[in-house]
Structures are given as C-alpha cells and as structure tokens.
Amino acid sequence: MQQTYGQVDRNIYEIFWWYRGYFTGRCRDLYTHSPQDEAEMAVELAGGVEELADKARQALDEGKAEWALELADDVLILSEERRSTGDQESIGDRSGRGDI
Known part of the structure; x- marks a missing residue:
C-alpha cells in the first residue's frame, strides 16, 4: 500500500506532539526564570560577577563560543544593573576595553 498523504513516522510524531502540548519533556521548561x-543564579554559582566573566573568557579560549556568549550575557545583565545603581566599576573598565 502506498502512502498518499503524509508520512507515517511524521504523523505519529505530530499526534504525540498534539497531545503533549508545549511541554518539551524537560523539567526546566515547566517553570522558567527571568x-x-x-544571571543572578549563575553569578552565585561562579562566586561573583568577575569570576563569571573569567569563566566566559575561559570558555571562549576553549572554543565553546555558545557557552561563552551565555555567560557573557549574564555578566552584561548584571553589569547594567550595577551601573544603574551607581556602581561605576564595570567589567570593561578593568579590562582596558572601555565601557561595555
């Protein structure tokens, strides 16, 4: 018998996805964080903003660009928060690259 509409393997996946809904099967997708x-949790695990920035640089040196970008994004989020609260020292000021 020839398939004339769709493919069996794809249809099975679509039926499963339809009943499962948006849940991907990963528990982190149930309760997402802002x-x-x-960023605050990552800094807590790393031991501080400077340490997290160091981890981002280390990941970049190891060729893990995607992970380095995630860590750097967390550093930037918290650096913006520090600047808005009046703390003038930022990651860029200490590295000699100007304000990030």
Whole structure:
C-alpha cells in the first residue's frame, strides 16, 4: 500500500506532539526564570560577577563560543544593573576595553 498523504513516522510524531502540548519533556521548561534571575543564579554559582566573566573568557579560549556568549550575557545583565545603581566599576573598565 502506498502512502498518499503524509508520512507515517511524521504523523505519529505530530499526534504525540498534539497531545503533549508545549511541554518539551524537560523539567526546566515547566517553570522558567527571568533572564535577571538566571544571571543572578549563575553569578552565585561562579562566586561573583568577575569570576563569571573569567569563566566566559575561559570558555571562549576553549572554543565553546555558545557557552561563552551565555555567560557573557549574564555578566552584561548584571553589569547594567550595577551601573544603574551607581556602581561605576564595570567589567570593561578593568579590562582596558572601555565601557561595555
């Protein structure tokens, strides 16, 4: 018998996806955090903003560009928060590259 509409393997996937809904099967997708909260948790794990920036540089040196970008994004989120609260020292000021 020839398939004339769709493919069996694709149809099975679509039926499963339809009943499952938006849930991807990963528990982290059930209760997501804001980018600010995720950045604060990453800094807590790293031991500070400067340490997280160092980890981002280290990941970039190891060729893990995507991971380095995620860590650098967390650093930037918290650097913006520090600047808005009046703390003038930023990651860029200490590295000699200007204000980030």
